[in-house]
Amino acid sequence: LLGCGGAPGGESTSTADQASTAPAAAPANEKSAAPDAHYRPAYHFTPPAGWMNDPNGMVYFEGEYHLFYQHFPDGNTWGPMHWGHAVSSDLVTWEHLPIALAPDEKGYIFSGSAVVDRGNTSGFGQGGRPPLVAMFTYHDMAAEKAGKQDFQSQAIAYSNDRGRTWTKYAGNPVIPNQGVRDFRDPKVFWDAAHRQWTMVLAAQDRVQFFSSPDLKNWTYRSDFGASAPNHAGVWECPELFPLKISESGETAWVLLVSINPGGANGGSGTFYFVGDWDGSTFRPRKEAIPTPQDTVQWVDYGRDNYAGVTFSDVPATDGRRIFMGWMSNWDYANEVPTTTWRSAMTLPRELTLHDTDFGTRLHQQPARELLKLRGQRIPLEMPRIGDGTTTIDLSQLPAAGVFELDLTIDLVDSDAEELYLTLSDATGEQFYRVGYSRRSGVDNAFFTDRRQAGQTDFRPSFAPGLTVAPRWSNEGNLRIHAFFDRTSAEVFFDGGDPVLTDIFFPTEPFTQLTLESYGSAGEGMQEGWSLVEGSIWALE
Numbered sequence: 001l002l003g004c005g006g007a008p009g010g011e012s013t014s015t016a017d018q019a020s021t022a023p024a025a026a027p028a029n030e031k032s033a034a035p036d037a038h039y040r041p042a043y044h045f046t047p048p049a050g051w052m053n054d055p056n057g058m059v060y061f062e063g064e065y066h067l068f069y070q071h072f073p074d075g076n077t078w079g080p081m082h083w084g085h086a087v088s089s090d091l092v093t094w095e096h097l098p099i100a101l102a103p104d105e106k107g108y109i110f111s112g113s114a115v116v117d118r119g120n121t122s123g124f125g126q127g128g129r130p131p132l133v134a135m136f137t138y139h140d141m142a143a144e145k146a147g148k149q150d151f152q153s154q155a156i157a158y159s160n161d162r163g164r165t166w167t168k169y170a171g172n173p174v175i176p177n178q179g180v181r182d183f184r185d186p187k188v189f190w191d192a193a194h195r196q197w198t199m200v201l202a203a204q205d206r207v208q209f210f211s212s213p214d215l216k217n218w219t220y221r222s223d224f225g226a227s228a229p230n231h232a233g234v235w236e237c238p239e240l241f242p243l244k245i246s247e248s249g250e251t252a253w254v255l256l257v258s259i260n261p262g263g264a265n266g267g268s269g270t271f272y273f274v275g276d277w278d279g280s281t282f283r284p285r286k287e288a289i290p291t292p293q294d295t296v297q298w299v300d301y302g303r304d305n306y307a308g309v310t311f312s313d314v315p316a317t318d319g320r321r322i323f324m325g326w327m328s329n330w331d332y333a334n335e336v337p338t339t340t341w342r343s344a345m346t347l348p349r350e351l352t353l354h355d356t357d358f359g360t361r362l363h364q365q366p367a368r369e370l371l372k373l374r375g376q377r378i379p380l381e382m383p384r385i386g387d388g389t390t391t392i393d394l395s396q397l398p399a400a401g402v403f404e405l406d407l408t409i410d411l412v413d414s415d416a417e418e419l420y421l422t423l424s425d426a427t428g429e430q431f432y433r434v435g436y437s438r439r440s441g442v443d444n445a446f447f448t449d450r451r452q453a454g455q456t457d458f459r460p461s462f463a464p465g466l467t468v469a470p471r472w473s474n475e476g477n478l479r480i481h482a483f484f485d486r487t488s489a490e491v492f493f494d495g496g497d498p499v500l501t502d503i504f505f506p507t508e509p510f511t512q513l514t515l516e517s518y519g520s521a522g523e524g525m526q527e528g529w530s531l532v533e534g535s536i537w538a539l540e
C-alpha cells in the first residue's frame with residue numbers, strides 16, 4: 001500500500017478509491033454472521049473490519065465527535081497504517097465513515113491529533129469557515145528498513161467538508177526528523193493564554209514541546225521527562241491539557257504519557273504528571289509524582305487501556321475532558337482471538353482532577369451520555385455479602401454478558417477480608433473475577449483475575465496472574481462501578497480512582513454473577529459486608 005494515494009511532492013486528496021476500503025455508514029456495533037461475532041462488543045467502538053490501534057485526532061466540530069484511529073483495513077494484524085474514521089453526535093452511537101488518511105510515498109500515517117482552526121491561522125479555510133487540521137506522523141518504512149534513524153516526521157492535512165475528505169499539505173513534513181528514532185504522535189491544542197498552537201510530541205525517553213502561529217511553522221521549545229521516573233519502555237502518544245482541580249478551582253496541567261513496555265501490570269500502559277505550563281516549559285508539581293503507595297501515577301491499572309488521549313474542542317459548557325483509549329496491549333494485541341476485526345476502544349470517560357492525600361490525582365467516570373444505554377434495572381437485594389455465595393442469574397439479559405453494575409459496600413463492623421464478584425458462564429468453568437482484599441500481604445488492594453476467563457493461550461503473558469491496583473483510601477464505603485461487555489470489563493473503583501480495564505475471551509457468554517466475601521467474623525463483628533446499594537442495568 002505504500003506509494004498509493006499521493007502525487008510525489010504534490011498535494012494529495014483522499015480518493016473514492018481509498019473510501020471504498022471501509023464500508024460506509026454501517027452501525028458501529030452491528031453484529032454479523034462472522035465466526036467471531038459473539039466476541040464483538042456491544043458498548044464499545046470497534047472498526048468495521050481489520051486491525052485497529054490508537055485513537056487519533058479526536059475532535060468535536062459542528063455537532064459531531066470525530067474519532068479517527070490507527071487502522072489497517074486489509075489485514076487483522078498491524079500493517080500499513082491509515083486513519084480510520086467514525087463520527088457520533090452523542091459519543092455512544094458511532095457511524096463509520098470512509099478512511100480519512102491513507103499511506104503515500106512518504107510513509108504510513110501514524111498517530112496524531114486534529115484541531116478546529118477557528119481563526120484560519122493556517123489559511124486552509126474556505127468561505128470564512130474554519131478548517132479541520134490534522135497532525136500526524138509519517139513513518140517511512142523503506143528508510144527504517146534501510147537502517148536509517150530519521151524515518152519519522154510530522155505532517156499535516158486539512159478538511160473543509162466536516163472531515164469527509166482530507167488534503168495533505170504540499171509542504172509536508174512540517175517538522176522533519178532530527179535523528180531521533182522514536183519521534184512521533186503530535187498532539188496539538190490552541191494555547192489560548194499564550195496565543196499559540198502548542199504541540200507535544202513523543203521523542204523516545206521524553207516528550208518535546210513545539211509552538212506555532214499557523215500549524216505549519218513550528219519552533220522547538222523544550223523537553224520534559226528524560227530524568228523523570230518510568231523508563232522501562234519507549235514513551236508514546238503524549239497529551240497536555242489544562243483541568244480545574246475540583247477542590248480548589250485552581251487550574252493545573254495534566255501530561256499524559258503512554259509507555260511500552262513498562263505498564264502498571266505489564267506490557268503497555270498510560271500514566272500522567274500533574275504540573276504547570278508557562279507556554280514553553282512543563283514543570284511537574286513535586287508532591288504529585290511519587291506517592292507512598294506507588295511511584296508512578298497510572299491512568300489505568302488494567303492491562304488494556306493504551307495510547308489514550310482526550311477530545312479537543314468539546315463545547316466548553318463545563319470544560320469537559322473526554323478520554324478514550326485503545327483497549328488492548330502491545331504484549332498480545334496481534335494475537336487476540338478475533339479474526340475479522342481486532343480490538344476495541346475504551347468507553348468515553350470524563351476526567352476530573354482532585355486534591356487527595358496522595359497528591360493531585362485524575363479521577364475517571366464513564367461519560368454521562370452512557371446513561372442513555374441503561375435499560376432494565378435489576379436491583380441487588382441481599383442485605384449482606386457473606387460467606388458462601390449469592391448468585392444472580394443474568395441469562396435473561398437481552399444481550400448476554402453485557403451490563404452495567406454499580407454497588408456500594410459498607411466495610412465497617414466487619415472483619416471480612418476479601419470480596420469476590422465473579423462473572424461466569426452457565427457451568428461456572430470459565431469466569432472473570434473482580435475483587436477487593438485487605439488480607440495481609442495484599443493489603444487494601446483491588447484486583448481482577450482473567451486466568452480462567454476463556455481463551456488465554458494465544459499468548460502466555462495474557463493472563464499470568466492477578467492484575468492489581470492500590471486502594472487509595474482506608475475509609476468510607478467501597479464502590480465498584482463497572483461496564484461488562486462480551487469481551488471486556490472497565491471497572492471504576494471508589495468513584496473513578498483507581499480504574500482497571502481488562503479484555504477476555506469466554507467461549508460462552510458470562511450469564512451468572514456471584515457475590516461473596518471471605519474471612520471470619522471476630523467478636524463484635526458481623527459476618528460479611530453490608531450492601532448499601534446495588535444495581536445492574538441491562539443494555540438498552
Ligand code: FRU
Pocket residue numbers: 053054070081110111137184185236237307
Ligand atoms: C502506539 C503507537 C504510536 C504509533 C502508532 C503506530 O500504540 O506505537 O506510537 O504512532 O502506535 O500505529
